[in-house]
Amino acid sequence: xxxxxxxxxxxLLNGNxxxxxxxxxxxxxxxxxxxxxxxxxxxxIQNTMNNLVPGAxxxxxxxxxxxxxxxxxxxxxxxxxxxxxxxxxxxNTPLNSGATTGTTDSIFPTVxxxxxxxxxxxxxxxxxxxxLSALSVISTAASNFVSEVTNFSSAIASVRGQVxxxxx
Amino acid sequence: xxxxxxxxxxxxxxxxxxxxxxxxxxxxMLLGALLVAFCDKISCRYLIYFSCVLVxxxxxxxxxxxxxxxxxxxxxxxxxxxxxxSLSSSTYFDSTFASLITNSTIRxxxxxxxxxxxxxxxxxxxxxxxxxxxxxxxxxxxxxxxNVSQQSSNVLSDLSSITSYMTYYQNGVIxxxxxxxxxxxxxxxxxxxxxxxxxxxxxxxxxxxxxxSQSPTxxxxxxxxxxxxxxxxxxxxxxxxxxxGCDGCMDTTSILNTATYATxxxxxxxxxxxxxxxxxxxxxxxxxxxx
Numbered sequence: 001x002x003x004x005x006x007x008x009x010x011x012l013l014n015g016n017x018x019x020x021x022x023x024x025x026x027x028x029x030x031x032x033x034x035x036x037x038x039x040x041x042x043x044x045i046q047n048t049m050n051n052l053v054p055g056a057x058x059x060x061x062x063x064x065x066x067x068x069x070x071x072x073x074x075x076x077x078x079x080x081x082x083x084x085x086x087x088x089x090x091x092n093t094p095l096n097s098g099a100t101t102g103t104t105d106s107i108f109p110t111v112x113x114x115x116x117x118x119x120x121x122x123x124x125x126x127x128x129x130x131x132l133s134a135l136s137v138i139s140t141a142a143s144n145f146v147s148e149v150t151n152f153s154s155a156i157a158s159v160r161g162q163v164x165x166x167x168x
Numbered sequence: 169x170x171x172x173x174x175x176x177x178x179x180x181x182x183x184x185x186x187x188x189x190x191x192x193x194x195x196x197m198l199l200g201a202l203l204v205a206f207c208d209k210i211s212c213r214y215l216i217y218f219s220c221v222l223v224x225x226x227x228x229x230x231x232x233x234x235x236x237x238x239x240x241x242x243x244x245x246x247x248x249x250x251x252x253x254s255l256s257s258s259t260y261f262d263s264t265f266a267s268l269i270t271n272s273t274i275r276x277x278x279x280x281x282x283x284x285x286x287x288x289x290x291x292x293x294x295x296x297x298x299x300x301x302x303x304x305x306x307x308x309x310x311x312x313x314x315n316v317s318q319q320s321s322n323v324l325s326d327l328s329s330i331t332s333y334m335t336y337y338q339n340g341v342i343x344x345x346x347x348x349x350x351x352x353x354x355x356x357x358x359x360x361x362x363x364x365x366x367x368x369x370x371x372x373x374x375x376x377x378x379x380x381s382q383s384p385t386x387x388x389x390x391x392x393x394x395x396x397x398x399x400x401x402x403x404x405x406x407x408x409x410x411x412x413g414c415d416g417c418m419d420t421t422s423i424l425n426t427a428t429y430a431t432x433x434x435x436x437x438x439x440x441x442x443x444x445x446x447x448x449x450x451x452x453x454x455x456x457x458x459x
């Protein structure tokens with residue numbers, strides 16, 4: 001039993017891998033070292049993250065440019081805000097006759113599409129929107145991290161204290 | 169327990185070997201006794217003596233082994249069973265190891281590594297901070313996967329696509345007609361043979377088509393090897409005279425899409441100046457109507 005207890009303690013301190021190799025634990029000593037590295041680099045990470053929060057100059061510039069582009073793209077078909085479709089283009093038929101008897105519609109308005117119905121305009125609109133959404137996700141995550149970084153730092157220090165207590 | 173069970177075969181083999189040797193020596197002793205009793209082989213008594221010594225030694229060894237195993241086997245068996253029970257749950261682990269590991273916090277951390285627990289010792293130690301670490305990792309992953317070049321390329325590709333297609337439709341490279349009878353009229357206009365009354369010489373070398381860059385072709389040029397005439401070749405006096413390369417495959421969209429030909433009447437007048445024969449009026453009117 002003493003031998004088993006010693007092995008368990010050694011695994012806890014220096015790590016081990018399960019028999020089937022599917023899981024491992026790095027060990028408290030290594031965990032303490034890595035947490036120390038993380039803590040010492042936290043300020044650098046925070047400074048980097050500060051460039052990505054919603055109010056940061058670069059993010060604001062890109063977001064504003066993207067929003068303007070979205071609005072402008074949406075206006076392409078009919079010069080109205082999102083969802084505007086191009087008016088139907090109608091040709092009198094027969095095309096070569098001076099006395100036309102019917103009409104046929106151009107397919108171009110459909111091909112052009114709109115921000116809500118797809119087509120060429122819809123595709124471009126969706127792509128720009130996807131870029132803005134991705135940027136928003138990153139910006140929000142960065143903001144959340146920055147707002148918690150102080151607590152985060154103390155928590156890491158606390159965890160390191162516990163880890164060191166156990167290891168000693 | 170598994171280790172003990174896996175070694176039980178070796179123990180059984182050893183016991184069988186001991187039995188075998190004992191039986192073999194006893195047989196030798198019996199053989200010696202038979203030879204002395206029935207065959208008058210007196211010297212064989214030494215075989216009996218030798219066998220007796222060996223059996224005695226075996227008996228002593230067997231007794232010693234029995235003593236050892238009677239102590240070791242129950243100790244190992246019950247010891248392993250005790251450890252197995254102790255490691256089966258955090259409650260049993262806690263009560264068993266309380267005297268060895270007095271710090272209950274450490275026992276709690278170790279308890280997470282038992283087979284009945286989650287195995288997440290890092291979560292047990294770090295708690296909420298580990299979640300924060302995971303969130304940071306997730307954020308960094310998102311940032312890392314945000315490929316600026318790729319996103320920029322996607323936007324530029326779609327922008328290029330929309331401007332290209334708008335230009336294609338504007339210039340007749342792609343037809344916006346979804347009406348076969350109307351497309352047939354465009355093809356009809358491109359064939360000089362459909363207007364035999366138009367005897368102006370220049371007309372026979374011209375084929376009026378929506379665009380000479382059609383893709384796919386929907387009203388192809390009827391002149392092979394001729395010029396591709398656009399507004400560049402057909403500016404000014406070249407249009408009426410058919411000079412400067414203003415003949416051959418006549419790119420209607422390019423040639424007539426200028427301020428000079430802003431009205432049907434202006435197109436009709438220009439065509440009348442190019443195709444002067446009286447029989448050309450049918451073609452001139454039909455092209456002007458179509459444009």
